Amino acid sequence: MKSLGKFFMRGILILLPVAATLYIVFGVLKILDRVGNFFLPFDFPGLGFLLSILIILIIGYVGSFYVSERLIEEFEKFMYKAPIVGKLYSAIKDTLNSLIGEKRSFSKVVMVELEGFKSLAFLTKEECFLENHLVVYVPLAFQVAGLTLVVPREKVKEVDMDPETALRFMISAGIA
Numbered sequence: 001m002k003s004l005g006k007f008f009m010r011g012i013l014i015l016l017p018v019a020a021t022l023y024i025v026f027g028v029l030k031i032l033d034r035v036g037n038f039f040l041p042f043d044f045p046g047l048g049f050l051l052s053i054l055i056i057l058i059i060g061y062v063g064s065f066y067v068s069e070r071l072i073e074e075f076e077k078f079m080y081k082a083p084i085v086g087k088l089y090s091a092i093k094d095t096l097n098s099l100i101g102e103k104r105s106f107s108k109v110v111m112v113e114l115e116g117f118k119s120l121a122f123l124t125k126e127e128c129f130l131e132n133h134l135v136v137y138v139p140l141a142f143q144v145a146g147l148t149l150v151v152p153r154e155k156v157k158e159v160d161m162d163p164e165t166a167l168r169f170m171i172s173a174g175i176a
Contacts, residue, residue, distance in 0.1 A: 010175075028048070028052065029048035029049055029052060030048060031048070032047070032049075032051040032052055032055075033045075033046075033047050033048035033051075034048075035051070036048065036050075036051050076089075076093075107163060108122065108123040108158060108163075109121075109123075109158070109159045109161045109162070109163055109166040110122070110123045110134075110156045110157060110158050111156070111157045111158075111159050112136055112138070112149065112151055112155060112156055113155045113156075113157075114149075114151070114155065119138050120138070120159065120161075120166050120169060120170055121137060121138040121149070121156075122136060122137045122138075122163065122166070123135075123136055123156070123158075124136060124137050124148070128150055129150075130150055132152060132153045132154075133150050133151060133152055133153060134150075134153055134156050135148065135149070135150055135151075136148075136149050136151055136156065137149075138170070139170045139171055140170075140171075
């Protein structure tokens, strides 16, 4: 009976992130489908998907021009100043830039030894305000939060693992 509960919880932990992701993605696609089909005299299945790809491409293209960059900067200033939303926007933007931006902060995976246990982490800064120390980031399971640690250099060893695999391992609590 105990193992049934364990299997049930594991099933929830596996399915919940998938279900939440699919719910959000399909919700956005459904909205875009409705908007697109509002202007058409006939039903066009998959229009939401096509519109989302088109919108992303257009925003990326327009965002590459100098004038657009200034507008984006002004929009971001506005977003950063907004209460609550600003903190959320900043956290999401910084995390995405660290993972997939041009200047990737999470490009080196390391193993940190702390008080008798080891943890995977990302090396975020090799130069620190403390001599012979490094700055590492340890994402917590299910991406609820993370720890930024200043660790003695000798307690950090580089690991031969790509950042995507390491992140998947860390945020899934070692399941993935």
